[in-house]
Amino acid sequence: MASIDATAAGSGVVNAPYRMCRFTGLKVDQAAETLIKVHAVTAVIFLALGGLMGLGVALTRWPAVQILPPEWFYLVLTGHGANVLLFWIIFFEMAVLFFASAILLGSRLAAPKVAWLGYILMLVGALMANYAVLRGDSTVMFTSYVPMQASHWFYLSLIVFAVGALISVMVFFATLVVAKNENTYDGSVPLVTFGAITAAIIAVFTLASGAIILIPTWLWSLGLITEIDSLMYKVVWWGMGHSSQQINVSAHVAIWYAIAAMVLGAKPLSEKVSRMAFLMYILFLQLASAHHLLAEPGMSASWKIVNTSYMMYLAVLGSMIHGLTVPGAIEAAQRRNGFTRGAFEWLTKAPWGNPAFSGMFLSLVMFGFIGGISGVILGTEQLNVLMHNTLYVPGHFHGTVVAGTTLAFMAMTWLVVPLIFRRDIIWPTLAKWQPYLFGIGAGGISLFMMGAGTLGVPRRHWDISLADAAHRAVEFPAAAYLMMGLNGLFAILAALGGLVFIVTVVASILAGPKLDGPDAKMVFPLHDASRQVSEYGSEGTLKLPGTIILVGIFFAAFVLYYFVNWKYLSELWLFN
Amino acid sequence: MAITPPANRLWWKEPIHGVELGWIVIAFLWGLFMFFFMIAWHFIGDQNLSTETYRVKPAAYEEKVAAWAEQYQKIGADGEPVEVEGTPVVAPPEGGDVYILARLWEFWPVVELKKGVKYRIHISSVDWQHGFSLQPVNMNISVHPGYEHVINLTPTETGEFGIVCNEYCGIGHHTMTGLIRVVE
Ligand code: HEM
Ligand SMILES: [Cu+2]
Ligand SMILES: [Cu+2]
Numbered sequence: 001m002a003s004i005d006a007t008a009a010g011s012g013v014v015n016a017p018y019r020m021c022r023f024t025g026l027k028v029d030q031a032a033e034t035l036i037k038v039h040a041v042t043a044v045i046f047l048a049l050g051g052l053m054g055l056g057v058a059l060t061r062w063p064a065v066q067i068l069p070p071e072w073f074y075l076v077l078t079g080h081g082a083n084v085l086l087f088w089i090i091f092f093e094m095a096v097l098f099f100a101s102a103i104l105l106g107s108r109l110a111a112p113k114v115a116w117l118g119y120i121l122m123l124v125g126a127l128m129a130n131y132a133v134l135r136g137d138s139t140v141m142f143t144s145y146v147p148m149q150a151s152h153w154f155y156l157s158l159i160v161f162a163v164g165a166l167i168s169v170m171v172f173f174a175t176l177v178v179a180k181n182e183n184t185y186d187g188s189v190p191l192v193t194f195g196a197i198t199a200a201i202i203a204v205f206t207l208a209s210g211a212i213i214l215i216p217t218w219l220w221s222l223g224l225i226t227e228i229d230s231l232m233y234k235v236v237w238w239g240m241g242h243s244s245q246q247i248n249v250s251a252h253v254a255i256w257y258a259i260a261a262m263v264l265g266a267k268p269l270s271e272k273v274s275r276m277a278f279l280m281y282i283l284f285l286q287l288a289s290a291h292h293l294l295a296e297p298g299m300s301a302s303w304k305i306v307n308t309s310y311m312m313y314l315a316v317l318g319s320m321i322h323g324l325t326v327p328g329a330i331e332a333a334q335r336r337n338g339f340t341r342g343a344f345e346w347l348t349k350a351p352w353g354n355p356a357f358s359g360m361f362l363s364l365v366m367f368g369f370i371g372g373i374s375g376v377i378l379g380t381e382q383l384n385v386l387m388h389n390t391l392y393v394p395g396h397f398h399g400t401v402v403a404g405t406t407l408a409f410m411a412m413t414w415l416v417v418p419l420i421f422r423r424d425i426i427w428p429t430l431a432k433w434q435p436y437l438f439g440i441g442a443g444g445i446s447l448f449m450m451g452a453g454t455l456g457v458p459r460r461h462w463d464i465s466l467a468d469a470a471h472r473a474v475e476f477p478a479a480a481y482l483m484m485g486l487n488g489l490f491a492i493l494a495a496l497g498g499l500v501f502i503v504t505v506v507a508s509i510l511a512g513p514k515l516d517g518p519d520a521k522m523v524f525p526l527h528d529a530s531r532q533v534s535e536y537g538s539e540g541t542l543k544l545p546g547t548i549i550l551v552g553i554f555f556a557a558f559v560l561y562y563f564v565n566w567k568y569l570s571e572l573w574l575f576n
Numbered sequence: 577m578a579i580t581p582p583a584n585r586l587w588w589k590e591p592i593h594g595v596e597l598g599w600i601v602i603a604f605l606w607g608l609f610m611f612f613f614m615i616a617w618h619f620i621g622d623q624n625l626s627t628e629t630y631r632v633k634p635a636a637y638e639e640k641v642a643a644w645a646e647q648y649q650k651i652g653a654d655g656e657p658v659e660v661e662g663t664p665v666v667a668p669p670e671g672g673d674v675y676i677l678a679r680l681w682e683f684w685p686v687v688e689l690k691k692g693v694k695y696r697i698h699i700s701s702v703d704w705q706h707g708f709s710l711q712p713v714n715m716n717i718s719v720h721p722g723y724e725h726v727i728n729l730t731p732t733e734t735g736e737f738g739i740v741c742n743e744y745c746g747i748g749h750h751t752m753t754g755l756i757r758v759v760e
Contacts, residue, residue, distance in 0.1 A: 024579075071747060104579055141744050147721065148704045148746065187585040191578040230705055230720045257578035267577045271587035273596050295718045297699075297725035298629035305614045313607030320603040325596065329578070381614045382623055388716040389707045389742040456714040458707065458742035462750040466740070470682040471661055473738025473753035474711040544595050551599060555606075562610070566617075572715055574622040574694075574730040 017108060022518075023419060023526050024262065027184075031112035032102035032175075036095045036420050038119060040413065041509070043091035046126060047406075048502050050083030055495040058445065062488030063465060063481055070462040071136070077460060079133045081142035085401065086161065087126045092409045093199065093251050094119070094168045095416075100196030100254065101175040107184040110174030118167035125161025132157055141460060143237065146217065146228045155218035159211065166207045169200050191268050191275065192261070195254025198278040199247045206247060209239035231298060238292040246281050248401055249319065252363065252408035253278070256326045259360040259411055263351060265527035266333035269542070274325050280318035291379035295388040304381050316376060323368050323554065328547040330361075337527075343545040354524040359411025359435035363404050366439065370446045371399030373558050383565050386572075392453025399446035402494070407439055410501055417505060418522045423512035428523045430504050438497025444490025452483040625717065628726040634702040637724060641675040644668075645685050660686050660755060673698060676739075676754065678706040678719045680746060683739045683754020691734050691758050700724040706752065707743030716742060731758040 017030050053076045059067040060076075068076060102109045109115060131153065132138040138150035176197070179185060189197070213236040219225045257274070260266035268274045293299055334346030351357045374396040377383055387393065414431060418424050425431045457464055457480050464480065466472050515522065584590060592600075618624050650658040650667040658665040667688040668674050677684045678701040689695055699708055701721040708717045717725070731737075741752035 070750065074744070074747065074749075139747075145705050145743070185581050187581040188587065190580050191582075229722070231723060261578040261580075265577065267583075269593050269596055270590055271582045271584075272590060273592055273600070295625065295716060297718070297720060297723045298627065300627055301618060301624070305611070313610055317600070317603050317607050321596075321600060324599045328593075328595065376610070380610065382617050382621065382625070385623065385625055385715055385717065387714075388718070389709065390714070390716060454714075456709065456711045456740075458709055458740055460744040460749070461740075461742070464750075466750070466753060469751045469753040470663070471686075471738070471753045471755050473740060473755055476711075542593055542595070548595060555602070559606070566613075569623050570621065572623050573710075573713055573732050575715070576622070576624045576626055576728050 027106035032109040039095035046087035051498040053080035058491030097172040105179040107179035115171040121164025128157035152221040192258045199250035206243040248405040252405045264333045266329040277318040277321035284315040294384035356414040362439040363407040367404030390453035391449040395449030403442040422515045426508040426512040441494025448487040455480040630724040632724040641677045681748035681752035686755040688757045694730045709742040
């Protein structure tokens, strides 16, 4: 401790563990910086692998193309789910946690060696999972519903990965304590850190559920336990599976706030409201597993209703609040920056050419309109029967976790490269178009899979023409085939967007213009506080007409779509 | 800024903006409405998934379905049992119990129902999890081994309907289908 204080005080010391960031004024701990780099790079590698698999899956589900044979299709689909949903997202989230603790609080990382141990375990787990899947005896999808059985390597790999992640989360918490004890910041933690704390608390709950279900399942695959109840498995598995999505939401909402702050100088409309909205995620998430069980036998209706609505939609309320406060904070900031004309000058004159901003804003809009609304519909007790296990489900979560989380993480990466790697973006034009390419692709696959699901097309299915089936039971309409074709085309767009992202990021890290010189400038500049024209509004006078209109459109779309689905439901055969 | 500690140390004492407060109230009320609408549908709606479920050993379920299918096997005009592509067609009595068995990779047997009549449909799996997806009606229910789910189902249209498996169940998943016929 003493030595840290000494070096921190004497900033001229060689090998000082800190540097000051010229662009943000933040104090950057070197150990945290290295860990952020390593986690971000590892995340991107798994995104590349998983994204390629996603393209293979989408091109197979395009009936006219059907690129992979069935064994490979199911194998690659299993690999796709694991690599993107678990490895890409969680490695990146660990980088976010280190950033939100050590860097934003100007603190040292609590225990870098332990953090490295966490990283190595995660890496071993992720590699082992790919080994298990590629062996060909673990084609069980990442949900691995029992009694279908994977190789014991598969379950073990996920356990090792989860333990590693848990260790890293503990380092995050320890860093918060260090920062507090060493008084590295003044007052309360920043909102972004608060969001990260939310994510981390949820992560602990999630990883615990994961251990509760995966350890017995692993023992079962080794023959040490004879039976695992399939329904119980699903309940506990989704305690992990769904809550982990709430980690993603907390993390990407925190990133929305962070990017808005760094690029536009946005500050929360009111700290209290934004923090309360995060708190709602923690309070109600344990209930989330229920909305994956609405079509299962044996659960009571009242259990389903209370749980699936997260206790009367209070977690949804949290997201709806962020849906107003994030654009509201942006509008207020832009009006302070001088864009005050009309309802929308703040938006039209926003830095749409800066991939951090455009990616963040597209993520916000698509997460709300595509992922958010469809999620509430799917999670409504009775409506679920209309789309359970159809392609609507992957459509919904590509809206949340691809158009939402992945796009937000990509947007953040455009800031991580110059600020943490201290290399500027090597090909600004490519970077500028990347969010649109990926965003439109991801939005497209979400919508077309939802469309196909509405027409009854099953998920995880190699051949909807049912050519080799027991009975040619149903002829899916031509519209369903059209949707699958469009899904394939937009998958190509998304894959191109992903490729541009990976190539540009890697090239920038390796060969981008160095930014450590005293007057080097970033091609995509951060917010320049000196250009701020006015103090726009205080609590009493703040007007946000643009945000009110946007939120009004969102709400109208939500209500309309909600009732359209009840109308569909009422036309179904009768059952009770 | 969102990346720095709140400028006002007593941030929790700041008033909430009118816009925020208005939206919180609207969103909260909408949440309440959606919550109570699910409850209401149990009273006003005709589509609520039954929760009637029994534990059953897969082998016992298989025997039960086979015995039932033999009893109500449909006999054609020629006096021969009616089959579709090798699967027997079973015509249960109006309003009676109907059994559907899910296994790798078929839904067995083919059942013939009458339009507008309410049946007790029993569904269970004898091996892995499967997905009962009735098409083109688009009604989707999970099927577990060891659990016998009973649904009171009233077909409202006539014709030939397909059951497609929509829970991944191994390499033959995309070949797993079944049929339900509905007659006047
Ligand atoms: C190039 C980008 C991507 C494309 C083209 C793509 C496409 C697809 C397609 C077509 C499916 C299969 C649906 C089915 O047959 O059931 C799928 C499944 C899935 N995707 Fe993606 N995806 C992409 C990126 C991502 C990302 C970035 C994530 C997560 C962050 C993700 C998460 C998933 C998950 C969890 C599944 C479900 C796997 C399963 O059913 O077991 N995808 N994706
Ligand atoms: Cu099946
Ligand atoms: Cu199946």
